Amino acid sequence: MSKIKVGILALQGAFAEHARAVESLGAVPVLLREASDVEGIDALILPGGESTVQGKLLRQLNMEAPIKKEILAGLPVLATCAGVILLADHIENDRERYLGTLPVSVRRNAYGRQLASFMTAAPVEGFGRFDMTFIRAPQITKVSDQVNVLARVDGHISAVSYKNQVGLTFHPELGSDLRFHGQLLERAGRRKDGQLRKAI
Numbered sequence: 001m002s003k004i005k006v007g008i009l010a011l012q013g014a015f016a017e018h019a020r021a022v023e024s025l026g027a028v029p030v031l032l033r034e035a036s037d038v039e040g041i042d043a044l045i046l047p048g049g050e051s052t053v054q055g056k057l058l059r060q061l062n063m064e065a066p067i068k069k070e071i072l073a074g075l076p077v078l079a080t081c082a083g084v085i086l087l088a089d090h091i092e093n094d095r096e097r098y099l100g101t102l103p104v105s106v107r108r109n110a111y112g113r114q115l116a117s118f119m120t121a122a123p124v125e126g127f128g129r130f131d132m133t134f135i136r137a138p139q140i141t142k143v144s145d146q147v148n149v150l151a152r153v154d155g156h157i158s159a160v161s162y163k164n165q166v167g168l169t170f171h172p173e174l175g176s177d178l179r180f181h182g183q184l185l186e187r188a189g190r191r192k193d194g195q196l197r198k199a200i
Contacts, residue, residue, distance in 0.1 A: 005027070013047045043076045077184075078180060078181070081170065086146050105143075106140055125150045168180065
């Protein structure tokens, strides 16, 4: 099978770190900067950064619709920090809604100045203890019944999964533990293999 192609939204934010992470695991990073770049990818990463800037550029570059279409069709997704805000179907302190494919509510910059950036470790369902780096992180404040909560930090939801989407309020790409990236590649590989079997 050909290498997994991981599309990484590269309009702003921590896309370079994600690219290095997936490349170190043997996948091919594809930097997404225009709508046509979305074609042919096997997985998607929505990185941290400024969600307002990213959302605005998604619309200006006509990337919002094709990305949403791929997500709804089952494309495996890993969203980190601002990426979760882009996915969320409700943002408490923002009138905007962007992709809206993840049935959760989020609050941006939820930790305030004193805890704008911090590191901790917490158990993650299926992984065990995981080191987490939070940078001006959002909080997931509500989830629908279909959403699986994977981790909490100080009572606040920090990781969720829903169908083909995994959302993290922290930055796994800034650490050495790349299990979330590996999991994304595994999901992409299974989906790609299934598509090839159907085509035969």
